[in-house]
Amino acid sequence: MSSAAKKASVDDLLAGLNEPQSQAVQTPSGPLLVLAGAGSGKTRVLTHRVAFLIAAQGVRPQEILAITFTNKAADEMKERIETLVGPVARTMWISTFHSACARILRKEAQQLGYRRNFTIYDAPDQLRVVKRCLKDLGIDDKRFPPKGIHAVISSAKNRLVDAEAFAGMVDDFFDDTVARVYSLYQEKLFANNAMDFDDLLMRAVSLFQLLPERLDYWRSAFRHILVDEYQDTNHAQCVLVNLLGKEHRNVCVVGDDDQSIYSWRGAEVRNILDFRSDYPEATIIKLEQNYRSTQTILTAANHVVSNNPGRMQKNLWTDLGQGEKIVMAEVDDEHAEARFVAGEVARLQQEDGCKPRDMAVFYRVNAQSRVLEDLFVRYGISYRVVGGTKFYERAEIKDALAYLLVIDNPSDSISFNRVVNVPKRGIGAASLASLTRFADAEGLSLTEAAARAGEISDLRPAGEKALAGFSGLIEELAATAASSPVAETLDQVLNSSGYIASLQAERTIEAEGRIENLMELVGVAEEYGRRQPDGSLREFLQEISLYTDVDKLTEQSETVTLMTLHNAKGLEFPVVFIIGAEEGVFPHSRAIEEQNLEEERRLCYVGMTRARQRLYFTYTTSRNLYGARSYNLASRFLAEIPDDLIDFRPMAGPARAGYGKTGARPSPYLGKDISGDVPPDLARPGRDEAAAFFHPGDRVAHAVFGGGVVTAVERGGTVAVRFEDGSERKLMVEYAPLRKVSA
Numbered sequence: 001m002s003s004a005a006k007k008a009s010v011d012d013l014l015a016g017l018n019e020p021q022s023q024a025v026q027t028p029s030g031p032l033l034v035l036a037g038a039g040s041g042k043t044r045v046l047t048h049r050v051a052f053l054i055a056a057q058g059v060r061p062q063e064i065l066a067i068t069f070t071n072k073a074a075d076e077m078k079e080r081i082e083t084l085v086g087p088v089a090r091t092m093w094i095s096t097f098h099s100a101c102a103r104i105l106r107k108e109a110q111q112l113g114y115r116r117n118f119t120i121y122d123a124p125d126q127l128r129v130v131k132r133c134l135k136d137l138g139i140d141d142k143r144f145p146p147k148g149i150h151a152v153i154s155s156a157k158n159r160l161v162d163a164e165a166f167a168g169m170v171d172d173f174f175d176d177t178v179a180r181v182y183s184l185y186q187e188k189l190f191a192n193n194a195m196d197f198d199d200l201l202m203r204a205v206s207l208f209q210l211l212p213e214r215l216d217y218w219r220s221a222f223r224h225i226l227v228d229e230y231q232d233t234n235h236a237q238c239v240l241v242n243l244l245g246k247e248h249r250n251v252c253v254v255g256d257d258d259q260s261i262y263s264w265r266g267a268e269v270r271n272i273l274d275f276r277s278d279y280p281e282a283t284i285i286k287l288e289q290n291y292r293s294t295q296t297i298l299t300a301a302n303h304v305v306s307n308n309p310g311r312m313q314k315n316l317w318t319d320l321g322q323g324e325k326i327v328m329a330e331v332d333d334e335h336a337e338a339r340f341v342a343g344e345v346a347r348l349q350q351e352d353g354c355k356p357r358d359m360a361v362f363y364r365v366n367a368q369s370r371v372l373e374d375l376f377v378r379y380g381i382s383y384r385v386v387g388g389t390k391f392y393e394r395a396e397i398k399d400a401l402a403y404l405l406v407i408d409n410p411s412d413s414i415s416f417n418r419v420v421n422v423p424k425r426g427i428g429a430a431s432l433a434s435l436t437r438f439a440d441a442e443g444l445s446l447t448e449a450a451a452r453a454g455e456i457s458d459l460r461p462a463g464e465k466a467l468a469g470f471s472g473l474i475e476e477l478a479a480t481a482a483s484s485p486v487a488e489t490l491d492q493v494l495n496s497s498g499y500i501a502s503l504q505a506e507r508t509i510e511a512e513g514r515i516e517n518l519m520e521l522v523g524v525a526e527e528y529g530r531r532q533p534d535g536s537l538r539e540f541l542q543e544i545s546l547y548t549d550v551d552k553l554t555e556q557s558e559t560v561t562l563m564t565l566h567n568a569k570g571l572e573f574p575v576v577f578i579i580g581a582e583e584g585v586f587p588h589s590r591a592i593e594e595q596n597l598e599e600e601r602r603l604c605y606v607g608m609t610r611a612r613q614r615l616y617f618t619y620t621t622s623r624n625l626y627g628a629r630s631y632n633l634a635s636r637f638l639a640e641i642p643d644d645l646i647d648f649r650p651m652a653g654p655a656r657a658g659y660g661k662t663g664a665r666p667s668p669y670l671g672k673d674i675s676g677d678v679p680p681d682l683a684r685p686g687r688d689e690a691a692a693f694f695h696p697g698d699r700v701a702h703a704v705f706g707g708g709v710v711t712a713v714e715r716g717g718t719v720a721v722r723f724e725d726g727s728e729r730k731l732m733v734e735y736a737p738l739r740k741v742s743a
Contacts, residue, residue, distance in 0.1 A: 018041075033282050037316045232260065328649065
């Protein structure tokens with residue numbers, strides 16, 4: 001390439017970049033941290049930096065290792081880099097962490113005692129091996145579910161804790177059981193010349209730590225390492241990057257500590273925060289110009305996230321204009337919340353020409369979508385659930401409804417087959433085949449045949465016992481259904497069947513989410529009971545069928561998007577609704593109890609910065625979630641947004657009339673100045689006012705613990721409360737989500 005042509009191509013690479021982006025692309029060799037705020041063009045910087053290394057600094061493509069987190073992102077990066085530098089990009093290593101480690105281990109397998117043709121087990125394969133280990137060790141897989149065991153093993157591997165080290169760390173019977181399974185699991189993998197996905201990382205790190213000469217080889221192979229979304233790396237990934245890069249120190253990481261929201265799957269925000277400690281000479285470049293959102297949205301998001309201590313300071317700005325104020329809507333309950341969202345969706349379409357695809361609704365947990373989905377179906381609003389499944393299509397909801405269908409209609413063979421071995425009762429395919437043959441021969445339904453399991457000649461004793469037990473369970477539940485409200489019947493189904501217990505035993509985040517969804521279904525049944533005190537189980541199931549018949553909605557291309565806040569990362573929409581902004585909902589009660597509010601605040605920041613033009617928050621004064629009614633305070637995150645950025649929409653009614661006139665809003669959380677004529681039931685004191693505000697005998701509500709009675713008021717702003725669940729707690733009123741209900 002001639003010098004003129006080379007200069008022209010370099011100039012093209014820098015064209016259209018703002019000043020910080022250009023600096024990040026052109027920074028010479030050495031460690032580089034690109035702190036990329038939301039919507040600041042980080043992918044453009046990463047791809048152009050790779051192209052710049054090749055075009056301007058003479059780096060050979062095969063000396064570059066570029067890492068991202070998904071195969072889709074890696075493919076997109078390859079395409080963009082190839083557009084910039086041509087076919088030579090195909091010689092680069094652009095891949096996920098797991099793919100890169102797999103390629104390394106294919107060449108180095110013999111060093112670790114593996115053959116190069118080792119198999120990589122996927123999730124179902126891994127689960128099958130765990131099940132085999134449990135069986136070989138004589139461990140009951142109902143008491144110790146394979147999914148829960150595997151989740152603990154996976155977490156240990158991502159922390160680079162091998163089976164031997166894990167065994168030395170156990171402190172209870174469950175962990176001791178996991179340790180035994182972990183050891184046998186690894187033996188079986190090795191015997192099968194196989195690795196699981198977590199092994200790819202752990203074995204690569206082990207290779208480099210045990211064999212310095214192999215580490216030297218790969219260090220010299222990769223002279224430049226670039227990592228995208230560095231805030232999402234786990235411990236093993238961070239160690240791997242440092243092993244490969246700390247000698248030549250040409251390590252460029254791109255990320256944003258304010259968008260680290262995946263600690264529950266192993267991500268460690270400390271990795272990006274500690275980059276300066278790992279590489280003291282690192283150049284740090286902040287990308288703060290946002291190309292997505294209005295300044296109002298960015299200023300609000302900046303204010304919220306700035307309350308997190310220890311973060312790397314940055315201040316997002318844009319030249320897209322100030323934009324609309326953020327709407328903060330106070331509503332009575334979850335049904336009013338759904339009506340408000342649906343009303344705004346319709347209004348924005350009619351008055352502003354917004355398309356349904358331009359609008360998204362975010363929520364903290366999957367169960368929150370249920371009321372919204374119900375109302376959208378009733379109103380004929382087309383929607384899609386991204387990163388999840390529609391409420392009534394979720395497996396656990398279908399299972400629970402199948403139980404109810406069998407109770408109501410014992411001839412329903414489809415529902416019978418769905419739940420006869422859910423949770424597992426030892427009723428396998430052979431037992432079901434015998435049952436079906438007997439039912440056909442006798443002209444019986446499967447439910448009737450199960451009641452006569454003792455008459456089935458080719459049924460083994462264990463199968464006979466299990467089928468008889470299931471038959472007895474259905475009879476017991478049918479008796480309950482005949483004389484009890486639907487909600488009580490459903491509650492007994494979930495508990496007597498062992499369904500809830502089996503999920504609790506898994507000890508996984510996914511299982512917790514499924515339990516939350518089932519408790520929300522109990523809430524649906526309770527709502528039905530309040531509307532129809534004399535309603536039957538059959539009538540309830542008929543009503544539910546309305547919500548499950550949504551084929552006509554899914555066929556439409558124009559849909560409103562529903563998703564959890566975690567699934568929203570990386571996306572953007574002109575209009576965003578964040579619903580359920582209440583203490584105990586968002587931030588989640590678990591985060592409040594575990595004092596893990598910083599990640600919840602980052603999650604709020606991520607949700608806010610998905611909005612391009614309009615942002616809505618809604619919060620309810622009461623909410624029925626997971627089958628229980630709670631009385632919540634507005635989320636503390638709302639109090640962190642400056643008043644001049646808010647268009648407050650108060651709940652209708654005389655008690656709120658003053659707010660509509662003044663635009664003032666009630667203080668959602670302690671420490672926020674209260675403006676306007678605040679209703680007494682929303683007022684909350686500061687530390688020094690606690691003694692004058694709370695008195696023994698006052699009824700109070702807490703966002704997490706529910707209702708209670710004040711038993712004592714102590715100095716320093718501490719209030720002792722006896723809650724309805726029988727617990728007694730001392731709470732600092734300056735921080736606790738506690739409000740006075742009545743004297």
